[in-house]
Amino acid sequence: MEVKLAECCGNCENHLTGSVCSVQEIVTSENQVCEAYEFRAVLHRESDCLKCSKFQTENCAHPKKASEGMLCTVWQPRAIA
Template identity: 30%
Template sequence: MSIRLGNSCVNCKKFENDFCMKHDTSVSDRHTCDSFTMKNRFLDKENCTTCSRYMSPTCAHPKKAAPDMLCSYWAPQVTA
């Protein structure tokens, strides 16, 4: 099994609730592997207001962040 740091598991079909169904192990959204399969979906809701970093100390552009804006540091909001 070749799991390494990246930023891909969250977009993989086999990733659900911090768990890799392919490798039957816990992973995070910072991992990826050679069996990565991209989810086929396009969402039109990625913007500052749906980013987990919006209005927080980890926001990359706090002075520019605004509704309907999007940067390369967007991160999904985790829901249980």
């Protein structure tokens, strides 16, 4: 079984401050979801290449630079089961 991030408002870039959806123009909760879902990449100091699902794959945007402590805009979290 593959573990994925939930495609819900809490992980959507359309879910704005104040729990308002910029697409639906309504107040939403983090547990709701709609067809306009767009993943929101949130980087933290702990979100480096070693924890990226694209690290050392052909999908890595910067394979020659990717290393511990590095971050980039295409970072995707690894599925942890």
